[in-house]
Amino acid sequence: MxxxxxxxxxxxxxxxxxxxxxxxxxxxxxxxxxxxVKGTCGGMAMCSTCHVxxxxxxxxxxxxxxxxxxxxxxxxxxxxxRLGCQLMINEAMDxxxxxxxxxxx
Numbered sequence: 378m379x380x381x382x383x384x385x386x387x388x389x390x391x392x393x394x395x396x397x398x399x400x401x402x403x404x405x406x407x408x409x410x411x412x413x414v415k416g417t418c419g420g421m422a423m424c425s426t427c428h429v430x431x432x433x434x435x436x437x438x439x440x441x442x443x444x445x446x447x448x449x450x451x452x453x454x455x456x457x458x459r460l461g462c463q464l465m466i467n468e469a470m471d472x473x474x475x476x477x478x479x480x481x482x
Contacts, residue, residue, distance in 0.1 A: 379471035384432070385412060386477050395466045403429060403461035403475065412477065420462035425451035427461035428478035435473040437464060452481040 381395045381403070395406050404427035407414040415426035422443040428451055431437065437459070440448075444463045448454050458478065464470075 379466070379468060381406065381466070381470060382433075382472070382474045383407065383410075383412065383429075384474075384476040386479065395470070397466055397468050399466075401466050403427070403464040403466065405462075406466060407461060407477070413480075414461060414477065416462060418462075422447050422460055422463055425460065425478075425481070428453070429459055429461045429464075430455065430457040430476040430478055431459055431473075432457065432476055433472065433474035436469055437473075451478075453479050 378394050378396055381393050382390055383393060384390050393406060393410055402420060404414055404416045404420055408416060417426045418424040425447055444460050448458050
C-alpha cells in the first residue's frame with residue numbers, strides 16, 4: 378500500500394491508501410473513496426471526467442497520445458493536467474499529490 382494525497386473540489390486534502398497490486402488507476406481509486414469523479418468512458422481516455430492536477434514532483438509515466446488529445450478538448454487544462462484513468466498506481470507514486478479539476482458542467 379502507498380499513500381496518495383487528493384485535494385477535493387472544496388480544497389480539503391485527503392490521504393488515501395492505495396494498493397499497488399490490484400492494477401488500479403487514480404480514477405478507480407477516487408471512485409472507491411467516493412470522490413465525485415465520474416469516469417464516464419470507463420477509463421478509455423475518451424472523456425475528461427477524471428481530470429486531475431498533479432501538485433507534486435512525483436515521477437509519472439509519459440502522457441500518451443490519447444490522453445494528450447483528450448486534454449486538448451477538456452476544460453480548465455493547465456500544465457499540471459492529467460487524466461486519472463491513465464495514471465496506473467505503482468509504488469513510485471507513494472506521496473503523490475493531486476487535486477480534482479473543476480467540473481465542466
